[in-house]
Amino acid sequence: GNSVTQMEGPVTLSEEAFLTINCTYTATGYPSLFWYVQYPGEGLQLLLKATKADDKGSNKGFEATYRKETTSFHLEKGSVQVSDSAVYFCALSDDTGGFKTIFGAGTRLFVKA
């Protein structure tokens, strides 16, 4: 079945550091891939997405590229801010999975001033 594996946290960085959160997936079809972010006390919100191989999703300085050959969708940001402290979830959705989205376990990011 479909699955998503993302790096365990927490990840602690200083402000302006480079961020990478690794995400790999297994899927039987041709999934769409997503990164969601959850700020403290809130629900999840879409950060970015990519719907086919080699697509790059980007938003708020974050980027992720859909790599079919390595089945990966790593999240990157060149310079993190304290306000980026949150939990990040990698997820996939495809037509063979019915109506469901498969989420990774989440990675908590702490950014220190």
Next chain:
Amino acid sequence: DVKVTQSSRYLVKRTGEKVFLECVQDMDHENMFWYRQDPGLGLRLIYFSYDVKMKEKGDIPEGYSVSREKKERFSLILESASTNQTSMYLCASKIPGQSNQPQHFGDGTRLSIL
């Protein structure tokens, strides 16, 4: 923007009580979902509904039921609450049949069962 509203942000109930968690969305989405979120376990799907009066079990349906009488409202019911149901509950909705569309989440209900 899609808005998904959960009726309570925080809820405290007692063991054995029947508990109702309500979720309303304003975008006419057919698909709605209930998850629970626990540290280290990510999001686990409890139930989902793909249309009014339609429901499907997710990965952890035991101890829960759902109701979808109107398209905009999806209710999660804890028939007899137990302490192991203390958790964060998240509701989401989605446009059906399009895997490239994201889910839209409410802010969650943090439920404590004493």
